[in-house]
Amino acid sequence: MTDLSDREISWHYNSLNKYCCRLTKPRRAILDILSDTGRHLSADQIYKEASKISSGGGLSTIYRNLELLVRIGLVWKFEAGDNKARYEIAKRPDESHHHHLICKKCNSIIDYSDSIGNEKDFIREREKKLSSIYNFKIENHSIDFFGVCHTCSKNK
């Protein structure tokens, strides 16, 4: 059903448990779908995928649970500029983070690791400085580069 290691799966499932949230079928479905694809899906795309599975959940359940999963950090949400939120499975806190290249033409999204060019260190430093200057408690960040992907730049 999924090609993730049990360790990876159990982290998500156990986290739910830790927050006293019941491990229901729709919640499993969302986590499994996002884990399997590894991509950035809209609520509607998740709903359509989930509908293929028995007990995938209604659309409102999808939204309700996505909000929960984002709140407790198992799923990341972001907006790519087309007024439609995208969701992707979260990595464990100790794992590498990543940022995005977003194509304005086809809306495709490329992940790139923040370990390239020690971006991670730079950001950590930045957060420390900004926190102190603005007295602002930084919890997370998003870095997106917008432009035109390889494919779109070819076929005019």
Place this chain on the structure above:
Amino acid sequence: MTDLSDREISWHYNSLNKYCCRLTKPRRAILDILSDTGRHLSADQIYKEASKISSGGGLSTIYRNLELLVRIGLVWKFEAGDNKARYEIAKRPDESHHHHLICKKCNSIIDYSDSIGNEKDFIREREKKLSSIYNFKIENHSIDFFGVCHTCSKNK
């Protein structure tokens, strides 16, 4: 009416002209409102402001023109995580760019200059590298830090 220098105003107005777009009243209104406030307004907030001015434009005109102004680079659009786009007046290409601290509680937005801690240089370097690795033509970027602002961390 506005406390911007004529030079600043004429850049935006002239740019419209350059793209063969007519300098209509609603377009002036949007540019003036965003220039005057210097803040990050939603389409609806711009509409309400514009409604105070004669010929501020209808809501659909606001949206239509915001899309145009974003496309030709006179206005920047971004989403702060609440499914509602925000717009701010663009700076001239040679002027300093800035990034955001966004409060998850009250949705307030703090601008900070990318000249702090030579963020600008870092990003420029980053863009060059990413462009070549992913064969992706980068046109612009957004960097947002999410967390809790000073005010919100106090009360409650």
Place this chain on the structure above:
DNA sequence: TTTAAAATGAGAATAATTCTCATTAACAAT
């Protein structure tokens, strides 16, 4: 099991944005 609380799901409600099309305004050419 039994039970109480948490979660679901169908659909209505809301909110942001886009679309349609008859009317108006901008501006280049007279």
Place this chain on the structure above:
DNA sequence: ATTGTTAATGAGAATTATTCTCATTTTAAA
């Protein structure tokens, strides 16, 4: 300045994403 062409407007309908409501079902602890 007047005119003609065409871009642009604006009122409202339509669409789309998201949230809300509440009767019913499911979870997990006792």
